[in-house]
Amino acid sequence: MEEVNLQKVAYDSIINLIVDGTLKLGQPISQTHLSELIDMSRTPVREALFGLERDGIFIKEGRKYSVCYISKKEIRELYNIRRYLEELSARLAAERATPEDRKT
Secondary structure, rough: OOHHHHHHHHHHHHHHHHHHOOEEEOOOOOOOHHHHOOOOOOHHHHHHHHHHHHHHOOEEEEOEEEOOOOOOHHHHHHHHHHHHHHHHHHHHHHHOOOHHHHHH
């Protein structure tokens, strides 16, 4: 459970680096450098990068990643949609949870 939370923190932190302009569109960047930028170990950063690649925000080029050429507005919209869906799924899970589910 803790690993998932660290991955989410890494994902959100990397998104913020894009939105604030620290990471430029098309700029190649390594897992190691990202780990240093957000002060996290490479494992949650690597997992976050897999998610960012899956979501179309990063592309992998050899051993490095780079930010896809999409606008900051599109990134914010994707992030807001993702956040909304996560909140909705958490609410629905909480509403539908049985007493047995709540024990774990």
